[in-house]
Each structure stands twice: as C-alpha cells, then as structure tokens.
Amino acid sequence: MSDVARLAGVSAQTVSRVSNGSPGVIEATRQQVIAAMNELGYRPNSAARALKRGSFRTIGVILFTLSTTGNVRTLEAIAARAAEEDYAITLIPVAAPTQAGVRGAFSRLNELAVDGIIVIMEVHLLDAATVSLPPGVHAVVVDSDASESYSVIDTDQADGARKAVEHLLDLGHSTVWHVAGPSESFASERRVNAWRSVLADRGCVEPALLRGDWSAESGYQAGLALASSDCTAVFAANDQMALGVLRAFHEKGVRVPQDVSIVGFDDIPDSTSFSPPLTTVHQDFAEVGRRCVDKVLKQMRENSTEPGLDLVPTRLVVRASTSAHVVAPRN
Known part of the structure; x- marks a missing residue:
C-alpha cells in the first residue's frame, strides 16, 4: 500500500479508501490510484481486510454429494445468489454419511474463514447430542425437519406428493403404486407419508411399497416388478x-399412458424428452438456494438465530405420461 501511495503521489489512507470502495475520493485521484495498483500488481489483502471488518464475506456449504439433481441445482442457486450479495462460497464436503463424517466437516469450520453455513444433509445426521455448530456461526439447513433447532428451508415435499397422487386418482385410477426413495431420506419419507395419507383419505387400497435409491436403475427394477402386476398408476419419488x-x-x-400412468418428482430439464414426456412435480431449486442465502445473511446481519421452517411451494406439470383411466368392459 505504501508503494502504491508513493507511485500515485497520495497518502496510504487514500489508497485504503480506494481499495475499500469508500466514498469521498475524487474520480481523478481514484483513477490515479487504480493505475498505480495495476502497474505494481497490487491486490488488497483479503485476510487483513476481513480481520479489520470482522467479516470474511464467505458462506460455507456442507453437503454429502453432488451426484443428485437437487444438490447440484440448489448449490448452483446458492452460489449465484451469494455472488449477487458479493459473497463467495466455500464447499465443505462430508467424507462419509456418518456422524463422524459430519463432526469432521463441522470441526473444519473452525479452521475456515466463513461467516455462516448452509447445510444440505439429512436430519438423522444432525443429532444435537453429537454435532454442534461452532460459536458465532449462523446456519441454515436444507431438506430437514430440524426446525426446532435450526432455520430450515425446504421444498413442500408433502404437498408435492399429494398433488401427484390426487392427479392420478382424479384421472379415475382406483389406487396408486409408489416407488419411494431411500428410507433414510427425509424427502423420501415425506413423500411416502403423503402418498399414504391421500390413499387413506380417498378410501383406496394401499399397494405394497417399492423402494429405490433415486437412480434410474432402481426404478427399472421396480418397473419390472410392476409390469407383472395389475397396477394402472405409478408415482415415482423422483424423475430418474x-x-x-x-x-x-x-x-x-x-404402454404409457394407455395401460399405466406415471408421475415423477423434480421436473428435471430432461423430463420433457422422456418417451412419453413425463408428468412430474416441479421443485423450485433456484428459490430454495436463494432463500438459503437470504436467510443466513439476515441472521449474520442481525446477529440472530431463527429456528423454524420455510417451505417453497411445488406445482404439478402435466405432460403425456398420464391419462384418464378407462375400465375395459367385461365380456
């Protein structure tokens, strides 16, 4: 900074004001300082600036995997929204989906320069008895039911599943089979419970539940079993x-939808190219990511914690994989 000040013919205090974007520097002087910075290759020391203002302008994101559509699209939205607020993100992957892995990720927060964190993981790995947040770090959790302890942002999983099942029943199907996600998944269980609730409310027989692991291969195996059954309607817990x-x-x-109607969940971009194009529940991952950043920034600015649940609505997107069920007349 002293070198820049000498080359520009100004005080070090003026250089500081220019590097911090402070007002009160006439434009000609500002351009003179910037030219000197460029000539000398000067860059402000971000660590020193962070210590001075008590903020690193960085948000940590803890998550298990980038292999799922939801995580990737939510992370993309978090990064975009953070950049709009002039914040960077630091990705903190969890080595293994265990309590020890989660504790390791949280302990790393003490070593990293982050002002707040967004946690994308299942609630069963956020046991307050074994995992605690570092003092002074504000947090938002995605896809969880830990709203008594944390600020939680999530898609309205139950309402989305209800829309899917009600759509199929309204088309005249007597019941709906369900290909569920993993039992340890919060989102999966919310969808299972909603499926059961709608069938019970409508007085429908509940078929045997089929479990998958979110992959297309697990859906394929479930489909082979369903192909030999008398099912006419299937609600799959995700589009894959x-x-x-x-x-x-x-x-x-x-034949789909002539013999069996199918509804998915997520509304991934490729769902319009399925054969036939897939009726599905749209999740607004971009809105989830935006709300996560806005919520954690609000906590940081107000130095507050806000336990509670903020649900992002879903909508049903009807395409060609569902149609009215017509009972063939008996001979």
Whole structure:
C-alpha cells in the first residue's frame, strides 16, 4: 500500500479508501490510484481486510454429494445468489454419511474463514447430542425437519406428493403404486407419508411399497416388478426412477399412458424428452438456494438465530405420461 501511495503521489489512507470502495475520493485521484495498483500488481489483502471488518464475506456449504439433481441445482442457486450479495462460497464436503463424517466437516469450520453455513444433509445426521455448530456461526439447513433447532428451508415435499397422487386418482385410477426413495431420506419419507395419507383419505387400497435409491436403475427394477402386476398408476419419488420405470414398461410391452400412468418428482430439464414426456412435480431449486442465502445473511446481519421452517411451494406439470383411466368392459 505504501508503494502504491508513493507511485500515485497520495497518502496510504487514500489508497485504503480506494481499495475499500469508500466514498469521498475524487474520480481523478481514484483513477490515479487504480493505475498505480495495476502497474505494481497490487491486490488488497483479503485476510487483513476481513480481520479489520470482522467479516470474511464467505458462506460455507456442507453437503454429502453432488451426484443428485437437487444438490447440484440448489448449490448452483446458492452460489449465484451469494455472488449477487458479493459473497463467495466455500464447499465443505462430508467424507462419509456418518456422524463422524459430519463432526469432521463441522470441526473444519473452525479452521475456515466463513461467516455462516448452509447445510444440505439429512436430519438423522444432525443429532444435537453429537454435532454442534461452532460459536458465532449462523446456519441454515436444507431438506430437514430440524426446525426446532435450526432455520430450515425446504421444498413442500408433502404437498408435492399429494398433488401427484390426487392427479392420478382424479384421472379415475382406483389406487396408486409408489416407488419411494431411500428410507433414510427425509424427502423420501415425506413423500411416502403423503402418498399414504391421500390413499387413506380417498378410501383406496394401499399397494405394497417399492423402494429405490433415486437412480434410474432402481426404478427399472421396480418397473419390472410392476409390469407383472395389475397396477394402472405409478408415482415415482423422483424423475430418474420414473425414467427407469418407463424403460421397464417399454421392454415388457406395457404402454404409457394407455395401460399405466406415471408421475415423477423434480421436473428435471430432461423430463420433457422422456418417451412419453413425463408428468412430474416441479421443485423450485433456484428459490430454495436463494432463500438459503437470504436467510443466513439476515441472521449474520442481525446477529440472530431463527429456528423454524420455510417451505417453497411445488406445482404439478402435466405432460403425456398420464391419462384418464378407462375400465375395459367385461365380456
């Protein structure tokens, strides 16, 4: 800074004001200082500036995997919204989906320069008895039911599942089969519970539940089992498993939607290119990411914690994989 001040012919205090974007520096002087910075290759010391203002302008994001559509699209939205607020993000991956792995990720926060964190993981790994936040770090949790202890942002999983099942029943199907996600997933269990609740409310028989792991292959295996059953309507807990079900039905000669109607969940970009295009529940991952950043910044600015649940609405997108069920007349 002293070198820049000498070259520009100004005081070190003026250089400081220019580097911090402070007002009160005439434009000609500002340009003179910037030219000197560029000539000398000067860059402000971000660590020193952070210590001075007590803020690193960085948000940590803790998550398990980038292999799922939801995590990738939520992280993309978090990064975009953070950049709009002039914040960077630091990705803190969890080495293993265990309590020890989670504790390791949280302990790293003490070593990293972050002002707040966004946690994308399942609630069963946020046991308050074994995992605690570092003092003074504000946090928002995605996809969890830990709203008594944390500020939680989530898609309205239950309402989305209800819309899917009600749509199929309204088309005249007597019941709906469900290909669920993993039992340890909060989102999966919310969708399972909503599926059961709608069937019970409508007085429908509840078919046997099929479990997948979010992958198209697990949906394919479920589809092979369903192809030999008397099902006419299937609600898959995500679009990838719905894709697997479609493949299995095609191989077994089961027509969609003439024989069986299928609804997915997520509304991934490729769902319009499925054969047939997939009816699905749209999740607004971009809105989830934006709300996460806004919420954690609000906590940081107000030095507050806000336990509670903030749900992002879903909407049903009807395409060609569902149609009215017509009972063929008996001979």
